[in-house]
Amino acid sequence: MNKPQILIIEDDNAIGNLISTTLETQHYQYRRAKNGASGVLEAASCRPDVILLDLGLPDMDGVDIIKKVRTWSNTPIIVISARSEDHDKVEALDAGADDYLTKPFSVEELLARLRVSLRRVRYDSEKVDEAASIYQNGGLKIDYAAGCTYQNGNEVHLTPIEYKLLCLLAQNTGKVLTHNYILNKIWSSALPSDTPSLRVFMATLRKKIEPDPSHPRYIQTHIGVGYRMIRQPDEEDGAGSEA
Secondary structure, eight states, X not given: OOOOEEEEEOOOHHHHHHHHHHHHHTTOEEEEESSHHHHHHHHHHHOOSEEEEOSBOSSSBHHHXXXXXXXXXXXXXXXXXXXXXXXHHHHHHHHTOSEEEEXXXXXXXXXXXXXXXXXXXXXXXXXXXXXXXXXXXXXXXXXXXTTEEEETTEEEOOOHHHHHXXXXXXXXXXXXXXXXXXXXXXXXXXXXXXXXXHHHHHHHHHHHHOSSTTSOSSEEEETTTEXXXXXXXXXXXXXOOOO
């Protein structure tokens, strides 16, 4: 079985060396690029399983790299950046990034985010030939053809908006969806005044699908940014839970 291939696009030698050493200890294969142009070239030629991307590169902005890569590839992109403002995270995620890690970060958190992305890649590849009408994630099941939702075998009655929200999150499992993205997809608008309404719908959706809404397992909140559907480990997977 081939080891996952990780592409590191990072101009800071200290950070790049830290990431490389961390990947080596976990037996990942990796390639490095120190600027945007070579990073885009590597992404196109080596077809990595995950891209780790710094936004502050010397020759081009990381957001532009995300947009370029997204014209031909759905490879998960984890942004690693010193930019910690919410609007920077939202801009990167709206451009097509899957996750965002703020410097300084722990190697444990980096590896956890990487495992989440690789699990998503593996799940997507395994499910290519499976009928697209059923979504299964732990005890949560969506029958798209029938328009029904189940939790541990019991039907859950959702409003039309709640169902649309759940389907959008499910179809992007493992990926952080920004408030703007969700609002545009569900209501075809992204006014700041609509965000409180989105929070209300998410709260009512959680009450219906989460075993314990105060400690959500499925829908994860990224404060000031958006939401993510968490992939529940398969029972036979034996993998630890996602951080």
